[in-house]
Amino acid sequence: MSDDLGGLLARIGAVERRLRQAVAERRAADPNPDDQFRGLYLSDEAIDALLEAGREPFPPPEEAASGPPRLTALADAAGLSDLDVELLLVAMAPDVDSRFEQFYGYLNDDVTRRRATLGLALRLCGLVEADVHGRARFDAAAPLLACGLIVLGDTERPLLSRTLRVPDRVTAHLLGGDGCDPVAAPFVEEAAPVACGDARLASAVAAGAGLVYLHEGLGGSAASAAAAAFAAAGRATLAVDCRLLPTKPEDLPEAATALAREAVLRGAGIAAGPVDAGTCTALLARLEHVPVPLVLFGSGGWDPEWSRRQPLLLNVGVANRAERADLWRDAAGPALAAGVDLAAETAHFTLSVRQIHRAAEAAAQLARAEGEPIRAEHLRYGVRSQNAAGLEHLARRIEPAVDWNDLVLPPPILDGIRELAVRARRRDLVLDEWRMRPGAGRGMGVTGLFAGDSGTGKTMSAEVIAADLGMDLYTVNLATVVDKYIGETEKNLEKIFTEAAGVNGVLLFDEADAIFGKRSEVRDAHDRYANVESAYLLQRMESFEGLAILATNLRANLDEAFTRRLDVVVDFPVPDPEQRLLLWDRCLGKAMPRAADLDLAFLADAFELAGGHIRSAAVTAGYLTAEAGGRATMATVVAAVAREYRKLGRLCLEREFGDYLELVI
Structure with a gap:
C-alpha cells in the first residue's frame, strides 16, 4: 500500500471515529430510535426533541499526524488551513468508503441525501454552525472553492443544508492517480521548456509574480518560455491552448475551474494563450484567487481593461538558428539521416517549439512510410503540414513541382x-x-x-x-x-x-x-x-x-x-531564339513521340513567343498528336502555334510561317 493511500485511509478513519460519536449522540436524542421509516418523515416527537435539545458541535478532531505526501503537498499548493483539510476529508469520505453514504444519510435524517452538508461538516470539525470562521472557508474566494477542490450542491437550499462534493479528479489524485481532469484535458497540451524569452521571466516567477503577460511575435514560443521559467522555480507547467476553450461564455467558468484545479493538484504554473478579450477576462476572473503563477500570452498588446490586476509585461523572442537546429535534432531523434544540415535546412522556417515537434513527427511518419531515415525533403513536408488552412480560403495553394x-x-x-x-x-x-x-x-x-x-x-x-x-x-x-x-x-x-x-x-x-x-x-x-x-x-x-x-x-x-x-x-525579358529552342525542347518533353520532320530550330527562330505561350502551344500539339494516334509532326506543332496566334489576336503571316502557312490556312 502506498504512503498516500495508507495515510489517506488513516485520516478517513479519524473522520469515522468522529462519526461514531455523532451517531451515538443522534441515537441518544432520538425519541423513537426503532422507527423503521426514520429519514422519510419527521414525527411530532422528533420535532419536540429537536426543540428541547441544544445544538452543540461534536468534539473537535484529535491532533492528526502529518497527512500523506499528496495531501500535504496539496495543502501547501492551495494554501489550505488545517480546518480546510479536515473539511475536505469529511466531504471526500463517501468517495473513499461507501459506508459514509449511509452514515451521512442517517445524520442528515434523509436517506436520499448521502453526502455531508455544510452544517454537518462544520459540526464534525468541532465548530458550531454559526461559526463565522468556519463558514468563511466556503466563500468563493476561499481556497477550497477557488481551487475547485470542493463543489457546493443544492444551491437553492439554505447554506447549511448544501451538500459538499469532492470532484473525482481530486479524490483520484489523493489516492495516487496521475490522470488529467476530463474537463481540462481537451485544452491542455505539452510544452517543452525552452528559455527563449526575456530572462526576467524566470526571475519574476521565482520571486512570486502572480500574473505575467508575454507579447509573442511570429514564431515565438511563449508556452515553452513559460515552461522554462516554471521549471527553474521547481514547478510543472499546465499549458493551455485558448483556441480550444469553449466558445460559449457560459461554459468558460467550468473550464477555468477545471484548469485551476489541475494546476493546484500538479503544483504547476499555468501558461495560457493566445488570449483575447473574452478568454482573458474569463480566465482572470476565475483564477484571481488561485495561488498559482499565471502566464498569459498573445500576439497583441495587453489591454488594461481586461483585468483589475496589473501584469508584468514582457516580450518573448524567437529561438535563434542554433537553438532551432537543436530543437529539430531533439525532435527528430536517431531517425535523422546522416549528413542533414539542420541549421541550413530549417533556418528560414518560422515555427514555434510546438510546431517544430509536430513537424518532426509528420516528417518521421512519412520517412517510416517510405522505409528511409528522415531526410531534408521529409522535414520540408513536415513544415508544410503545419500550415493552417485559413490562407487557402483567400489564395490558391500550389505545391511546387519545378526546380x-x-x-x-x-x-x-x-x-x-x-x-x-x-x-x-x-x-x-x-x-x-x-x-x-x-x-x-x-x-x-x-x-x-x-x-x-x-x-x-x-x-x-x-x-x-x-x-x-x-x-x-x-x-x-x-x-x-x-x-x-x-x-x-x-x-x-x-x-x-x-x-x-x-x-x-x-x-x-x-x-x-x-x-x-x-x-x-x-x-x-x-x-x-x-x-x-x-x-x-x-x-x-x-x-x-x-x-x-x-x-x-x-x-x-x-x-x-x-x-x-x-x-x-x-x-x-521575352526569350531570344536560343532560349526559345530550349523552351520548345522542354515543353514538348521526352515522352511524346516525335516525327523526323520536327524542326525545333525553325520554331524557335520563326515564332517570337514567350515561354508560357510555347508551353500552351506544345500542350495543344500533344492533344492533336494523341487524336491522330501517331507522332508529333511539324504540321501538328505549326497548327498548334497558329491556334496560339489566334488566341493572342495575332495574324498568321507568311514571313513567320513560311512554307508551313498553307497548313494553317
Whole structure:
C-alpha cells in the first residue's frame, strides 16, 4: 500500500471515529430510535426533541499526524488551513468508503441525501454552525472553492443544508492517480521548456509574480518560455491552448475551474494563450484567487481593461538558428539521416517549439512510410503540414513541382531570382543576429517584384523559389480581394497578410498593379479612397514578416513608393531564339513521340513567343498528336502555334510561317 493511500485511509478513519460519536449522540436524542421509516418523515416527537435539545458541535478532531505526501503537498499548493483539510476529508469520505453514504444519510435524517452538508461538516470539525470562521472557508474566494477542490450542491437550499462534493479528479489524485481532469484535458497540451524569452521571466516567477503577460511575435514560443521559467522555480507547467476553450461564455467558468484545479493538484504554473478579450477576462476572473503563477500570452498588446490586476509585461523572442537546429535534432531523434544540415535546412522556417515537434513527427511518419531515415525533403513536408488552412480560403495553394533546371532565363535574371531565395533563407542571420534590420517598425519580410510580359516565367519563377525553400506557393486571387465598397479591399488584404504571416509559404500577388497602383491627384472621393488604399498597402508591406512576390505586366503602373520598399526587382525579358529552342525542347518533353520532320530550330527562330505561350502551344500539339494516334509532326506543332496566334489576336503571316502557312490556312 502506498504512503498516500495508507495515510489517506488513516485520516478517513479519524473522520469515522468522529462519526461514531455523532451517531451515538443522534441515537441518544432520538425519541423513537426503532422507527423503521426514520429519514422519510419527521414525527411530532422528533420535532419536540429537536426543540428541547441544544445544538452543540461534536468534539473537535484529535491532533492528526502529518497527512500523506499528496495531501500535504496539496495543502501547501492551495494554501489550505488545517480546518480546510479536515473539511475536505469529511466531504471526500463517501468517495473513499461507501459506508459514509449511509452514515451521512442517517445524520442528515434523509436517506436520499448521502453526502455531508455544510452544517454537518462544520459540526464534525468541532465548530458550531454559526461559526463565522468556519463558514468563511466556503466563500468563493476561499481556497477550497477557488481551487475547485470542493463543489457546493443544492444551491437553492439554505447554506447549511448544501451538500459538499469532492470532484473525482481530486479524490483520484489523493489516492495516487496521475490522470488529467476530463474537463481540462481537451485544452491542455505539452510544452517543452525552452528559455527563449526575456530572462526576467524566470526571475519574476521565482520571486512570486502572480500574473505575467508575454507579447509573442511570429514564431515565438511563449508556452515553452513559460515552461522554462516554471521549471527553474521547481514547478510543472499546465499549458493551455485558448483556441480550444469553449466558445460559449457560459461554459468558460467550468473550464477555468477545471484548469485551476489541475494546476493546484500538479503544483504547476499555468501558461495560457493566445488570449483575447473574452478568454482573458474569463480566465482572470476565475483564477484571481488561485495561488498559482499565471502566464498569459498573445500576439497583441495587453489591454488594461481586461483585468483589475496589473501584469508584468514582457516580450518573448524567437529561438535563434542554433537553438532551432537543436530543437529539430531533439525532435527528430536517431531517425535523422546522416549528413542533414539542420541549421541550413530549417533556418528560414518560422515555427514555434510546438510546431517544430509536430513537424518532426509528420516528417518521421512519412520517412517510416517510405522505409528511409528522415531526410531534408521529409522535414520540408513536415513544415508544410503545419500550415493552417485559413490562407487557402483567400489564395490558391500550389505545391511546387519545378526546380531551377526548369527555368530558361538569361543568367542575370536567374541571379536576381536566386537572390530573392537567398534573402529568404539567410534573413535570420543578417537581420537578426547581425542586427542589420532597419528601424521604423519594419518586419523581417522579404518582398520582390517580377515584371515582364505575360508568359515570360514570372509565376514559374515564384514556384521555383517556393520549391527551393521547401514551401508552398499561394497565389492571391484578386477577385477575393478587390471590393467596390470603401474599406473592404483593405480588410481583405489584412486577412491575407495576417493568415500568410503564420504560414511558411511564398505569397504571390499576380497582376499586382491592380492593387499596388500609383497614387493620383485627388479630384473626387474615389481618388481619395484609392490613395488611402495604396497608403495602407505601403504600411502593411513594410510590417509583413513573410515572403511576398508581386508580379505585373505593367511595371510603369506601380507606385514608386512600392518599388523603393522592394528587396529585389527582376525584369523578365521575352526569350531570344536560343532560349526559345530550349523552351520548345522542354515543353514538348521526352515522352511524346516525335516525327523526323520536327524542326525545333525553325520554331524557335520563326515564332517570337514567350515561354508560357510555347508551353500552351506544345500542350495543344500533344492533344492533336494523341487524336491522330501517331507522332508529333511539324504540321501538328505549326497548327498548334497558329491556334496560339489566334488566341493572342495575332495574324498568321507568311514571313513567320513560311512554307508551313498553307497548313494553317
